[in-house]
Amino acid sequence: MYCLQWLIPVLLMPLPKSLLTPAILHNHSMFIILYLTSFVLERKPCAICSIVFVIALGLICYSCYPNCAFIMCDQTCDDEPE
Secondary structure, X not given: OOOHHXXXXXXXXXXXXXXXXXXXXHHHHHHHHHHHHHHHHHHOOOXXXXXXXXXXXXXXXXXXXXXXXXXXXXXHHHHOOO
16 A cells, blocks of 8 residues: 555645636646656555555545546535425
8 A cells, every 4th residue: 555645636636716717627637647657667666555545536526526637526406496
């Protein structure tokens, strides 16, 4: 589980506050993707750490938590009655 100490900060990294331009979100997403790619190529994490990280990232993005860097959720439609 030594590999997870380099992956957990990616889950905790907040999205930029300025959502005025989509370029900022694009740059943030590209940074996360490049960081993860370089980490996998350089450190070669074990299978257990990789599975735990992918499951944690999937749960964060599926629950529409604001720190997900890959999928933007529209939370306004959940609160509106039909």
